[in-house]
Amino acid sequence: MPSYKAPIENVRFILNEVFDVSEIAKLPGYEDATPDVIDAVLEGMAQFCEEVIQPLNLSGDAEGCKYENGVVRTPKGFKEAYDQYVAGGWMGVTSNPAYGGQGLPHTVGSVLEEFVTSANMSFGMYPGLSTGAIRAIEHWAPEHLKQTYLHKMVAGTWSGTMCLTEAHCGTDLGLIRTKASAADSDGSHKITGSKIFISAGEQDLTENIIHLVLAKLPDAPPGVKGISLFIVPKFLPKEDGSVGPRNGVMCGSIEHKMGIKASATCVMNFDEAKGWLIGEPHKGMRAMFTMMNAARFGVAMQGLGIAEVSYQNAVAYAKDRIQGRALTGAKEKDKPADPIIVHPDVRKNLLTMKAFTEAARALSVWVGMQLDVIEKHPDPKVRQEADDLLALMTPILKAYFSDMGSEVANLGVQIYGGHGYIHEWGMEQFVRDARIAQIYEGANGIQALDLVGRKLPQNMGRPLRRFFHPASQFIEAEMENPALAEFMPHFAKAFGKLQQATAIIAQKGMSNPDEAAAASTDYLRMFALVAMAFMWLKMVKVAVAKLPDANGRASFYDGKIKTARFFFQKMLPETETRFRTIMAGSKSLMDLDMEQF
Known part of the structure; x- marks a missing residue:
C-alpha cells in the first residue's frame, strides 16, 4: 500500500525563503495571513490528508462509486471523511468571510490542493468543484442568489x-x-x-x-x-x-x-x-470562465500532487529494493545485493521526478500569488500586471504540470518494475488517475492553442512582458554572480531561444494560422521548461546564500543545488529540440491528404 507525507519542509522553503509569503499579509483583507497562521493551516491539512483521506485512496479506487436508480453512493469511508473535512472548516479556507469563509490567500489554497490530490485525487474532486462554483457565484450572481447559496456552499453542507x-x-x-x-x-x-x-x-x-x-x-x-x-x-x-x-x-x-x-x-x-x-x-461564458480558469489552475495542482506522491513512493522503494550490484563495486557488502537507487538509470528517473516537483511547486506559488494580488492589491496597475501574468501562465501550468504528472507517475511504475503493475502497490493507480488531467478542463492541445492564439497576441503582447521582463532583469542582474555561474549561461541561452521562437510564431501565424498551431505544443513545453529553470535559479540563489550557516539544514540546501544541476544539464536541453521542431513548420503535419491517414 502506498504512503504519503505532506512535503511541509519544501513548501516552507518556497513560501518563506524563495517567495516571502509575509508580503501577502500586507494586502488589504489578508492581515491575519501571517506565516505562523499559514504554517498552522498547512500542518492541519497535512495531518488530515495523511491520516484520513490517504488511507481511503486505494480502497476507494477498488470499490468505486455505485449507481442505482438515480442515486450515487461513494466508496466506504468517503462520507465520514467528508464530514471531517467540513467540520475542520477546510471547505471555506479561501472563501469570503462575508459568507462564512476564512478568507485566507489563494496561495495557501493552491498548496492545500496539492496535498489533497497527493493523498486522494478522487476525494479532492468533490470539494474542488465546489470551490470553483463558489467563485463563479460570488463574482457574477445577484446578491439574493449569493445569500441563498453561498453560506451553505462555503460551509460544505451544499x-x-x-x-x-x-x-x-x-x-x-x-x-x-x-x-x-x-x-x-x-x-x-x-x-x-x-x-x-x-x-x-x-x-x-x-x-x-x-x-x-x-x-x-x-x-x-x-x-x-x-x-x-x-x-x-x-x-x-x-x-x-x-x-x-x-x-x-x-x-x-x-x-x-x-x-x-x-x-x-x-x-x-x-x-x-x-x-x-x-x-x-x-x-x-464570461461567468463560467471564472470557474474554468480556477479549475485549470486546480488541474495543474493535481499534476503536481500526483507527481509528488509518485516520487515519494518511488524513492522509498528504490532505497529498500535490493537488486544487482553497483557497476562501480558493491555499496552494501553485508547484503546480497545493492538497493536499486545505486543504478544510474533509476537515479535519472528519480531526479527527473524530483526536479519537476520542486520547481513546479515554486512556479505554482509564484503564479498563485498573482491571484491574491489581483483580488486585494490597491494599485490597479499592479493588479493588471498580475492578471496578465496569471492569464499567460495558466495554460502553461495546466498543460505542462498535467503532462509531467502523468510522466512522473509512469516513471514511478518503472522504478517499481513488475510490482508497479500490481494494484495493491498503488503505483498503477497514480498512472490511471493522472491521465485525466491532460484531458479535462480543456485538453492540453487546446491549452497550447490558447497560449499561441490568444495570450501571445493579446494587448500587443502585454501578458508576455510579465514573464519576459523579470526573466531579462534576472539575467542582467545575476549573469556575473559567481554562485550562479554554472547555471546562468544555460538559462540565458534557453531564454533567448524562447524569445526567438515567440517572434517566429507571431510572424508566421499572421500569414498562416496552421504555422502557429503546429508549433503550439512544442512552444508551450519550451516556455514551461524556461519558467522552471527560472524557478530553479531563484531556489539555488537562496540555497547558496543559506548553505554556509545552514547548521542542520545543510543537506537540504545542498540537495537543492545538486537537483538544479541535474535539471540544467539533463532537462533544460529539451528546449533545443523543441526549438528545432518549431522551426520545422507545419508542412509535414498538413501535407498528408485526409484519405492517406
Missing part, C-alpha cells in the same frame, strides 16, 4: 458542479443544445437538456448539490455568444434556507472510467428544472 459538456460537443460549447425558457414570474427559467462528464454531479456527501449549467435562451444568438449560465439546485431551497422539494434534475448514469474511480462522473438530465440566471443573458 456542494457545487460545473455542467458544460454535452454528448455531441466538448470544447466547442457553441454547439450546446440545452435550452432555457423565458423567465417565470419568480424570476426562474426552465432548463431542459443533458450534460455529460459532470464530476460530483450526484453523490451522498452533501444534502444539496448546486449545478452551474450552460444553456441557451429562446432569443440566443448562435455560437458561444448565445450561451447563458444558470444556477440549478438539486433541491429547491426554502425561504428559511433549508432543503425543499426535488428539482427536475436527475443523474442518468455514471461513467466507468480509467481512473479517479471514487469520483462520480455523471450524466445529468435536466427536465424543465428551475434555474436562475447568473450574470447577463448570453454572457454565460
Whole structure:
C-alpha cells in the first residue's frame, strides 16, 4: 500500500525563503495571513490528508462509486471523511468571510490542493468543484442568489458542479443544445437538456448539490455568444434556507472510467428544472470562465500532487529494493545485493521526478500569488500586471504540470518494475488517475492553442512582458554572480531561444494560422521548461546564500543545488529540440491528404 507525507519542509522553503509569503499579509483583507497562521493551516491539512483521506485512496479506487436508480453512493469511508473535512472548516479556507469563509490567500489554497490530490485525487474532486462554483457565484450572481447559496456552499453542507459538456460537443460549447425558457414570474427559467462528464454531479456527501449549467435562451444568438449560465439546485431551497422539494434534475448514469474511480462522473438530465440566471443573458461564458480558469489552475495542482506522491513512493522503494550490484563495486557488502537507487538509470528517473516537483511547486506559488494580488492589491496597475501574468501562465501550468504528472507517475511504475503493475502497490493507480488531467478542463492541445492564439497576441503582447521582463532583469542582474555561474549561461541561452521562437510564431501565424498551431505544443513545453529553470535559479540563489550557516539544514540546501544541476544539464536541453521542431513548420503535419491517414 502506498504512503504519503505532506512535503511541509519544501513548501516552507518556497513560501518563506524563495517567495516571502509575509508580503501577502500586507494586502488589504489578508492581515491575519501571517506565516505562523499559514504554517498552522498547512500542518492541519497535512495531518488530515495523511491520516484520513490517504488511507481511503486505494480502497476507494477498488470499490468505486455505485449507481442505482438515480442515486450515487461513494466508496466506504468517503462520507465520514467528508464530514471531517467540513467540520475542520477546510471547505471555506479561501472563501469570503462575508459568507462564512476564512478568507485566507489563494496561495495557501493552491498548496492545500496539492496535498489533497497527493493523498486522494478522487476525494479532492468533490470539494474542488465546489470551490470553483463558489467563485463563479460570488463574482457574477445577484446578491439574493449569493445569500441563498453561498453560506451553505462555503460551509460544505451544499456542494457545487460545473455542467458544460454535452454528448455531441466538448470544447466547442457553441454547439450546446440545452435550452432555457423565458423567465417565470419568480424570476426562474426552465432548463431542459443533458450534460455529460459532470464530476460530483450526484453523490451522498452533501444534502444539496448546486449545478452551474450552460444553456441557451429562446432569443440566443448562435455560437458561444448565445450561451447563458444558470444556477440549478438539486433541491429547491426554502425561504428559511433549508432543503425543499426535488428539482427536475436527475443523474442518468455514471461513467466507468480509467481512473479517479471514487469520483462520480455523471450524466445529468435536466427536465424543465428551475434555474436562475447568473450574470447577463448570453454572457454565460464570461461567468463560467471564472470557474474554468480556477479549475485549470486546480488541474495543474493535481499534476503536481500526483507527481509528488509518485516520487515519494518511488524513492522509498528504490532505497529498500535490493537488486544487482553497483557497476562501480558493491555499496552494501553485508547484503546480497545493492538497493536499486545505486543504478544510474533509476537515479535519472528519480531526479527527473524530483526536479519537476520542486520547481513546479515554486512556479505554482509564484503564479498563485498573482491571484491574491489581483483580488486585494490597491494599485490597479499592479493588479493588471498580475492578471496578465496569471492569464499567460495558466495554460502553461495546466498543460505542462498535467503532462509531467502523468510522466512522473509512469516513471514511478518503472522504478517499481513488475510490482508497479500490481494494484495493491498503488503505483498503477497514480498512472490511471493522472491521465485525466491532460484531458479535462480543456485538453492540453487546446491549452497550447490558447497560449499561441490568444495570450501571445493579446494587448500587443502585454501578458508576455510579465514573464519576459523579470526573466531579462534576472539575467542582467545575476549573469556575473559567481554562485550562479554554472547555471546562468544555460538559462540565458534557453531564454533567448524562447524569445526567438515567440517572434517566429507571431510572424508566421499572421500569414498562416496552421504555422502557429503546429508549433503550439512544442512552444508551450519550451516556455514551461524556461519558467522552471527560472524557478530553479531563484531556489539555488537562496540555497547558496543559506548553505554556509545552514547548521542542520545543510543537506537540504545542498540537495537543492545538486537537483538544479541535474535539471540544467539533463532537462533544460529539451528546449533545443523543441526549438528545432518549431522551426520545422507545419508542412509535414498538413501535407498528408485526409484519405492517406
